[in-house]
Amino acid sequence: MTQFIKSREAILLAALIALILLVETRFSGFAAPGNLARVFNDTSILIILALGQTLVILTRCIDLSQASNLALTGMVTAMLNAAMPGIPVIALISIAVLLGILMGAFNGILVWKLDIPPIVVTLGTLTIYRGIIFLVSGGEWVNSHEMSASYKAFPRAEFLSLPVMAWICIATIAAFAILVTRTPLGRAFYAVGGNPGASVYTGIDVGRTRFMAFTIAGGLAGLCGYLWVARYAVAYTDVAGGFELDIVAACVIGGISIAGGLGTVTGAVLGALFLGTIKNALPVAGVSPFWQMAISGAAIIIAVAFNRRREPGRVILKEVAQ
Amino acid sequence: MKDDRTTDTPVLRLSGITKTFPGVIALSKVELALYPGQVTALVGENGAGKSTLVKILTGIYQPDEGRIEVDGTETRFPTATAAQDAGVTAIHQETVLFDELTVAENIFLGHAPRGRFGLIDWSVMKAQATEILTRIGAKLDPMKPLRDLGIASKHLVAIARALSVEARVVVMDEPTASLSQAEIEELYDLVDRLKADGKAILFISHKFDEIFRIADRYTVFRDGEMVDAGMIDDVTEDALVEKMVGRSMDAIFPQRHSTPGEEILRVSGYSHPTEFADINFGLRQGEILGFYGLVGAGRSEFMQALFGVTKPSKGAVKLDGKVAVIRSPAEAIAKGIVYVPEDRGKQGAITAMPIFQNVTLPSLSQTSNKGFVKMADEFALARKYTERLDLRAASLDQNVGNLSGGNQQKVVIAKWLATKPKVIILDEPTKGIDVGSKAAVHEFMAELAAEGLSVIMVSSEIPEILGMSDRVIVMRDGRIAAEYERDELTPEKLVRAAAGYQESAA
Numbered sequence: 001m002t003q004f005i006k007s008r009e010a011i012l013l014a015a016l017i018a019l020i021l022l023v024e025t026r027f028s029g030f031a032a033p034g035n036l037a038r039v040f041n042d043t044s045i046l047i048i049l050a051l052g053q054t055l056v057i058l059t060r061c062i063d064l065s066q067a068s069n070l071a072l073t074g075m076v077t078a079m080l081n082a083a084m085p086g087i088p089v090i091a092l093i094s095i096a097v098l099l100g101i102l103m104g105a106f107n108g109i110l111v112w113k114l115d116i117p118p119i120v121v122t123l124g125t126l127t128i129y130r131g132i133i134f135l136v137s138g139g140e141w142v143n144s145h146e147m148s149a150s151y152k153a154f155p156r157a158e159f160l161s162l163p164v165m166a167w168i169c170i171a172t173i174a175a176f177a178i179l180v181t182r183t184p185l186g187r188a189f190y191a192v193g194g195n196p197g198a199s200v201y202t203g204i205d206v207g208r209t210r211f212m213a214f215t216i217a218g219g220l221a222g223l224c225g226y227l228w229v230a231r232y233a234v235a236y237t238d239v240a241g242g243f244e245l246d247i248v249a250a251c252v253i254g255g256i257s258i259a260g261g262l263g264t265v266t267g268a269v270l271g272a273l274f275l276g277t278i279k280n281a282l283p284v285a286g287v288s289p290f291w292q293m294a295i296s297g298a299a300i301i302i303a304v305a306f307n308r309r310r311e312p313g314r315v316i317l318k319e320v321a322q
Numbered sequence: 323m324k325d326d327r328t329t330d331t332p333v334l335r336l337s338g339i340t341k342t343f344p345g346v347i348a349l350s351k352v353e354l355a356l357y358p359g360q361v362t363a364l365v366g367e368n369g370a371g372k373s374t375l376v377k378i379l380t381g382i383y384q385p386d387e388g389r390i391e392v393d394g395t396e397t398r399f400p401t402a403t404a405a406q407d408a409g410v411t412a413i414h415q416e417t418v419l420f421d422e423l424t425v426a427e428n429i430f431l432g433h434a435p436r437g438r439f440g441l442i443d444w445s446v447m448k449a450q451a452t453e454i455l456t457r458i459g460a461k462l463d464p465m466k467p468l469r470d471l472g473i474a475s476k477h478l479v480a481i482a483r484a485l486s487v488e489a490r491v492v493v494m495d496e497p498t499a500s501l502s503q504a505e506i507e508e509l510y511d512l513v514d515r516l517k518a519d520g521k522a523i524l525f526i527s528h529k530f531d532e533i534f535r536i537a538d539r540y541t542v543f544r545d546g547e548m549v550d551a552g553m554i555d556d557v558t559e560d561a562l563v564e565k566m567v568g569r570s571m572d573a574i575f576p577q578r579h580s581t582p583g584e585e586i587l588r589v590s591g592y593s594h595p596t597e598f599a600d601i602n603f604g605l606r607q608g609e610i611l612g613f614y615g616l617v618g619a620g621r622s623e624f625m626q627a628l629f630g631v632t633k634p635s636k637g638a639v640k641l642d643g644k645v646a647v648i649r650s651p652a653e654a655i656a657k658g659i660v661y662v663p664e665d666r667g668k669q670g671a672i673t674a675m676p677i678f679q680n681v682t683l684p685s686l687s688q689t690s691n692k693g694f695v696k697m698a699d700e701f702a703l704a705r706k707y708t709e710r711l712d713l714r715a716a717s718l719d720q721n722v723g724n725l726s727g728g729n730q731q732k733v734v735i736a737k738w739l740a741t742k743p744k745v746i747i748l749d750e751p752t753k754g755i756d757v758g759s760k761a762a763v764h765e766f767m768a769e770l771a772a773e774g775l776s777v778i779m780v781s782s783e784i785p786e787i788l789g790m791s792d793r794v795i796v797m798r799d800g801r802i803a804a805e806y807e808r809d810e811l812t813p814e815k816l817v818r819a820a821a822g823y824q825e826s827a828a
Contacts, residue, residue, distance in 0.1 A: 043677050095643075178694075182687040182694045182695050182697075183690075183693060183694060183695060184687075184690060184693070184695060187679060187683065187686060187695065190672070190674070190675060191672050191675065191683055194672035194673065194674045194675055195669075195670075195671070195672040195673070197663075197669040198664070198669050198672055199672070200631060200651060200669070201629075201631070201651060201661055201662075201663050202651070202655075202683045202684045202737070203650070203651040203652035203654070203655040204652075204683070205650065205652070245608075261672065261674045261675070262674050268374055302825060307623050317415075
C-alpha cells in the first residue's frame with residue numbers, strides 16, 4: 001500500500017481526481033457518478049487501444065498503425081453488414097478481431113523477420129491500411145441508415161447499468177492485468193524491453209515476443225474498429241485519423257516508458273482516462289478547440305517530465321550505505 | 323634513471339577533495355598529485371571512488387570541498403571544456419568516439435581547424451591528423467571511417483585526440499581492459515612516448531603486472547578515501563593489494579582437488595562460415611575447462627553458437643552420450659547448458675525488473691501452473707538461490723537496478739543456477755571486477771565444480787586460466803591451437819599457442 005502511494009500511478013490518479021474536481025467547479029454535475037460512467041464509456045476505445053500499445057511499447061517498439069487498422073476493420077464490418085445484414089453481430093466482431101490480428105501480425109513479421117525499425121514499419125502500414133480502406137470502399141461512406149439495427153445497438157446495449165462497450169473495456173483491462181503480471185509471455189514483454197540482450201541469453205525469443213505484442217495490439221485495434229463504427233454509426237476513409245497519436249499520448253501520460261520495459265496496466269488505463277477526461281471536459285467547459293489541443297499537449301509533456309526515470313545514486317562508501 | 327625527469331612541482335594537484343551524492347560520500351578529503359613525465363597509477367577496488375575522481379578531473383562533477391591546482395595556481399573546472407583548456411584530457415574505459423565520422427574528424431571534433439568563412443579546413447585537418455598519428459606510431463588513414471577500425475585502433479584515435487588538444491595531463495581509465503596482449507604492448511610503448519613528451523599520466527588499472535610495468539608512482543583509494551601514495555619502486559605487489567582491500571590476500575585462487583567424472587558434453591566438428599572451424603572437445607562432469615586466446619580468437623563466437631544464439635554451419639553436440647540439437651538459447655537451457663555472457667551490462671540483468679523476476683525468468687516453467695505464473699513459487703525459487711549466493715538486498719521485490727554491481731552479478735548467477743544446469747559457460751567471469759569480488763567468483767566456481775557441475779571458463783587473464791582450469795583449450799584464429807592438462811600448463815605455452823609462435827622461434 002505504501003508502495004502504491006509513492007508510485008507514479010498514484011500521482012496520476014491524484015491528478016485525475018484533481019482534474020475532475022476542477023472541471024466540477026466550472027461545470028457542475030461533471031463529477032456525478034452517471035456522468036463519470038459516461039466519460040469512462042466514451043474513453044473505452046482509447047483505453048483498449050492504449051493497452052495494446054502498452055505491450056508494444058514495453059518491448060521497445062511502437063505501433064503507429066492502430067488507428068488505420070481500426071478504420072479498415074470498421075469499414076469492412078460496416079460494408080459486410082450493409083451488404084449482408086443477415087450476418088450476426090458476433091460473427092462480424094470475430095471477423096474484425098481476426099482482420100486486426102492479421103494486420104498486427106503483418107507489422108510483427110516485418111519487425112521480427114526483416115528487422116525493420118518498428119516506427120518505419122508501422123508508419124508504412126499506417127498509410128497502407130488507410131489506403132486499403134479507399135480501395136475497398138471506393139471512397140464511399142457507409143451511413144447509419146445502411147447499417148442494421150443490431151449492428152449499431154450492440155455496443156450501446158445496457159447491462160447492469162453500463163453499456164456493453166464499457167464492459168468490453170473492463171474485461172480487456174482484467175485480461176491484461178492477468179496477461180502482464182501472471183503469464184510467462186507478459187514477463188517476456190518486460191524482459192525484452194528492459195534488456196533485449198539479456199533476454200536473448202535467458203532463452204526469450206526477442207523477435208517472437210515483439211511479434212506477439214504487435215499481434216495482440218492489432219487484434220484489439222480490430223475489435224475497436226467494429227466498436228467505433230457501430231457506436232458512431234458511420235464508416236468512411238478518414239475514421240479515427242490521427243488517433244494513433246492520442247493512443248501513444250495516453251501511454252506516455254500513463255508512465256509507459258518509451259525506452260521499454262517499464263509501465264503498468266493501471267498506468268495505461270489512468271493515462272487514457274486522463275486524456276479522455278480532458279477531451280470530454282474541455283468542450284463542455286467552453287474551452288476553444290485550439291486551447292484544448294494545447295492543454296492536451298501540455299498534459300503529455302508534464303506527464304513525461306514527472307515520469308522521467310531517475311537513476312539511483314551510486315552507493316560507494318560502505319558505512320553510509322548501511 | 324628516474325631523476326632526470328622527476329620534478330618536485332606537480333602539474334596538477336588535488337587536495338582535500340570531497341564529493342558527496344545524496345546520502346553517500348563518494349570521495350572524502352582525497353589527495354592526488356600528477357608530475358610531468360611520470361605515470362601515476364590509481365588503484366582501488368570497484369566503488370573506491372576512482373571514476374568519481376576522473377569525473378572531477380575532467381570537469382564533469384564539481385567537488386564539494388577541496389582545491390584543484392594547476393602549476394601551483396588554484397583553479398576550477400566548471401565544465402568539461404574548462405578542464406580541456408587547462409590541458410586535462412581523459413581516455414575512457416569505453417572509448418567515447420563516433421563510429422560514423424572519420425579518424426580525422428574524431429581527433430578534431432570540437433576544435434577542428436577552421437578555414438575561410440569559419441568552415442572546417444579539411445586539408446589542414448588531414449595533415450595535422452597524420453602528424454599526430456605518426457607521432458604516436460599509429461599507421462591509420464585519417465580519412466577512414468572509425469567504424470572500420472578495431473578496438474585497439476580506436477584507442478589510438480582516442481589517444482591522438484587527447485594529444486590534439488595540447489594535453490598536459492592524460493587520464494587513462496582502464497585502457498587495456500579490452501585489448502589483447504600484443505595491443506597492450508603497443509599501448510605501453512605509447513605511454514612511454516607520452517612520458518618522454520613530458521605529459522603527466524594518471525593510469526587507472528586493475529592489473530598489477532601493468533602497474534608495475536609502467537607506473538612511476540601509485541595512489542591507493544579505498545572506500546572513497548586516499549589510503550596511501552608513493553613511489554612504485556618502494557612497494558611490492560602484495561603490499562599494494564593489501565592496501566587496496568584493507569586485508570592481506572594469501573591465496574588468490576581456491577585450492578581444488580578435482581576428480582572429473584564421466585564425459586558429459588562432446589562437441590565434434592563445430593564450424594561456422596566466418597567465425598570458427600573444426601572445434602572438437604569433450605567436457606567431463608565436475609571439470610573446469612579453460613578457453614584461452616587473444617581477443618577475437620573466436621572463443622565467444624563459438625560459445626554463442628554452442629548456446630544456440632547463432633547457428634553453426636556444421637558440427638554436432640552430444641550431451642550425456644545422446645545427440646542434442648540446439649537451435650535456440652531456450653533449447654540450450656532446457657537441455658542444461660547455460661551461458662553467462664561477457665557483457666553483463668547489456669546481456670546480464672534486467673535492471674528495471676525486481677530481483678525475483680530476474681531470477682525466475684529462464685525458469686518460469688518451473689514456477690507456473692497451466693500457463694499462469696505462481697508468485698509464491700517464484701519467491702521461493704528466487705530466495706533459495708539468492709540466499710545461497712549471499713545476496714544482500716532489502717527485499718526480493720527490489721529492482722535489480724538499485725543493487726551494487728557485485729550484487730547484480732549474484733542475481734545473474736542465481737538466475738542460471740535456478741535452471742539446474744549441467745554445463746555452465748562463463749565468459750570472462752571476472753572482467754572489470756575488483757580483487758575481492760574476483761576471489762569470491764573463483765571460490766564459487768570451484769564450489770560448483772565440486773558439486774559436479776561442468777564449467778567452461780572463457781578468460782583472457784593468464785593467472786585466472788592457470789589458477790582455475792583442470793584443462794585448457796587455446797584458440798587462435800577461430801581454431802583450436804592447443805590443449806593442455808593442468809599439470810603441463812605454463813604461461814609461456816599459453817602465450818605461444820595463442821599468438822602462434824613456434825617453440826623454436828621463441
